[in-house]
């Protein structure tokens with residue numbers, strides 16, 4: 001192994017050479033050059049080691065301290081996100097550090113930087129980690145590379161990493177930190193001060209595990225944690241947890257970097273992006289980079305055959321919808337739909353139980369209401385580049401697009417605007433007294449904000465329309481009135497985040513098709529206005545479009561005009577017209593491996609509880625087990641499913657096919673059974689899945705505790721999951737050894753993966 005000291009001399013040589021070479025070779029990538037210099041000096045093979053070592057060679061574009069120095073930044077905020085929440089919080093923190101304290105922060109995606117450069121961050125600077133957990137307390141996709149370098153794969157996760165060997169970091173040059181700084185390879189981060197906030201959900205066993213492990217690891221490498229480690233809990237209110245943490249930690253951050261609160265009430269507004277309208281004949285206009293639909297696999301990667309295009313969370317695959325149907329009866333006020341995607345023409349593969357990520361498109365009506373406030377042609381092609389003066393510069397996947405497409409495909413136009421954003425983005429752009437008073441009340445008066453924005457789930461468009469109407473009603477003069485500009489809107493809106501669904505198909509049966517089973521969310525807000533879940537209604541509209549074009553799998557007609565939504569007479573009007581008209585309509589998807597899996601040994605029994613759309617992954621499991629019987633697997637363990645819903649006639653989703661599958665499974669193993677609980681079918685007697693579990697306690701006990709079966713639960717985490725766990729404990733108490741502790745038995749099962757849950761709160 002190359003010693004760290006040796007890498008230090010290499011570092012100096014390469015840094016100098018790099019600087020020289022990058023200034024001479026226009027367009028040469030520093031990364032390529034760095035690797036070249038390195039391999040010329042050290043001709044060793046072994047790609048993973050080389051990758052690790054190449055990061056020890058300073059590539060200034062990927063080095064946090066070098067970029068901080070070049071941009072005079074004092075705080076770096078690193079987010080690890082799966083669906084955008086921590087990225088959004090990072091941007092909010094960055095803006096408020098800038099506007100309240102004149103700090104000069106930068107927000108970064110860990111994928112764009114080398115973790116090895118953390119050791120060279122000088123005194124008086126600070127790193128803030130905002131890390132979400134995913135899977136079973138795993139790092140988010142964008143943090144995997146950093147995480148694996150900090151904590152090598154297969155290291156048992158721990159409360160104390162001090163005995164773990166330190167990975168290699170870049171060795172600081174003497175002047176980078178302080179003249180008397182001595183690098184210690186066992187405590188390479190002893191000069192690093194960091195703050196840390198995790199985003200998680202306490203309904204997961206490994207609550208905030210990713211953030212906890214990274215925080216502990218950094219400390220074990222010598223770094224100093226500033227303030228408390230914040231733990232956001234999505235099952236309660238991550239935003240409130242973050243605000244509380246921020247109130248404690250921001251003064252410490254500011255003190256550490258030697259700043260004081262800015263004088264004056266509001267700092268000048270700095271747009272995150274610079275937008276230029278493009279004439280299609282202009283030389284700068286690059287047709288190849290013009291993304292007509294959201295991501296275009298073909299346009300972006302025209303040289304590669306589709307099956308070689310790498311698909312990840314930053315590069316989703318535009319997939320064809322190949323079949324779709326309504327699962328619930330048209331009479332049912334709750335709609336559940338089935339949608340199936342073709343992945344045969346992509347590099348995507350999956351196994352039963354994985355998660356499907358899907359990026360919804362916004363509805364025309366929501367997007368049009370924003371254009372009504374702006375003086376732009378929605379179809380105008382624009383070029384968007386990060387503003388170098390912004391603290392939030394990052395990359396966008398759409399350098400050329402139309403105004404309309406940017407809002408339709410990339411931005412979240414419905415999530416209520418936060419108080420931070422009203423203060424830091426909107427207020428500096430409002431001149432009138434009446435407008436300023438309204439916004440300032442929203443920022444300062446939490447009760448007013450709750451009544452006006454939070455409770456009614458007010459969209460940014462509704463907030464802006466209200467602001468404009470307040471000024472109009474007060475006869476604010478024309479030149480004082482607030483005028484919405486596109487760059488203000490882009491700075492206000494979070495990015496559109498992907499939504500995750502349990503895959504409801506079996507990879508054994510249909511390796512080239514993935515399906516999702518989606519409950520369509522709509523409700524009236526406190527003011528009686530209709531509210532629609534963006535993604536589920538997008539999927540429902542896509543299902544209707546598919547059915548209108550190609551018919552349906554089971555002959556059911558598309559849903560009729562629904563009395564619930566008078567403003568949106570037909571669902572397809574909610575969607576961009578182009579989408580409805582386009583024959584080759586594709587939806588961006590990505591598949592993430594999950595640990596929610598059937599046992600590898602098919603002889604092991606499985607007991608599943610999945611009421612409502614909690615059935616989704618179990619439809620895949622049941623079809624997979626039935627397919628095993630069909631393909632001749634012998635000794636298949638028992639398969640038991642508890643399904644529940646309100647009415648058998650209206651919402652026994654997948655009823656026919658489940659009955660068929662269980663007839664196949666039952667012929668093979670008499671213990672394989674489907675139990676249903678329809679809570680509103682018998683007047684005066686509500687029956688839920690947990691009641692059925694108790695009723696069949698003998699069978700459940702035999703399969704789980706005598707035959708070592710696996711238990712799975714999916715659905716509402718607040719009540720159902722708690723009640724079902726209690727039912728299991730009652731069964732253990734009744735049938736088991738009286739000296740054993742039921743709670744302990746279930747915890748033990750969870751530890752070894754024999755009790756798996758995928759639960760959510762309030763329809764999330």
Ligand SMILES: Cc1cc2nc3c(=O)[nH]c(=O)nc-3n(C[C@H](O)[C@H](O)[C@H](O)COP(=O)(O)O)c2cc1C
Nearest residue numbers: 081082083084085086132135137200201204207208
């Ligand atoms: C599939 C999935 C798995 C998750 N796993 C965990 C977990 O193991 N531990 C945890 O604390 N939170 C877990 N969460 C909750 C997320 O961390 C939380 O919702 C977070 O706010 C998401 O942030 P992001 O949008 O930045 O990715 C999980 C969420 C999803 C959807």
